[in-house]
Amino acid sequence: MSSSRPARRSLTSLAVAGAVALTGLVAAAPADAAPTVTTRVYSFAAGPATVTRGAAITVSGSVQKLSAGAWRASAGAPVAVYFDPAGSAPNALVRTVKAATNGGYSTRFTASVTGVWSVRSAVTASLKPSALSVRRTVTVVAPRPSSTRPVSAWNCPSWAPIKGNASSHIFHRPGQRFYTRTKPEICFTTPAAAIAAGYRASKV
Known part of the structure; x- marks a missing residue:
């Protein structure tokens, strides 16, 4: 029995060595191809x-x-x-x-x-x-405010051209009859802004 054990160990060693050799022969899975189009x-x-x-x-x-x-x-x-x-x-x-x-x-x-x-x-x-x-x-x-002060006694800035009269609460748009004859106390960017502030549109 003592003589058979070395033989068994030898066969086991050969089997392991053979498996390692076979593993080395298996090619690694190819990596994904790299992109080629510029x-x-x-x-x-x-x-x-x-x-x-x-x-x-x-x-x-x-x-x-x-x-x-x-x-x-x-x-x-x-x-x-x-x-x-x-x-x-x-x-x-x-x-x-x-x-x-x-x-x-x-x-x-x-x-x-x-x-x-x-x-x-x-x-x-x-x-x-x-x-x-x-x-x-x-x-x-930053966004501009919807209203501002006049730049002079008769003029509003170009970005807020609508003239508001504080005493009458009427606003005048460029081109209307009384626009150039109105001294604004406040200037609005849009008619909607003037209406929201409690002003009404001039009829002429």
Whole structure:
């Protein structure tokens, strides 16, 4: 019996060695192929350049791919939109949209703070990511009040041209008969703002 134990241990060792050898012969699973098609962002825009807080900012442009030596529309390509709030945070991804059949894309945001906008064609199984596009700064300003004081005895500012008469509580719009003959005590941006303040429209 003592002579058979070494033989058994030897067979076990050979079996393990054989399994290790066979494992080494099995090829590793191939990795996913890397994207091969070059892309670029084209005609990028973000604006308007100056916008009132709460209004809309539009980010638009097109994305193209290099095909047969020429740049062509990259239909359905994902486009990543980045925003960098001025002086408060690093550049960050805020939305991803898909390009239309002509390669164009457009998306809107509510203006909140001044910052820099840019986009990038995102990577897919076949498309390489583009570099970040040209950066566009959009300045966000506080909304103007609905009314203000006159700039002179006879004139309202251009952004609030409607003249309000405090004693009669009548307002006059540019072009009306008594507009140039009215000394305003208050100026309104719109007729709706004047009505909300308790004024009524002049009939002439």
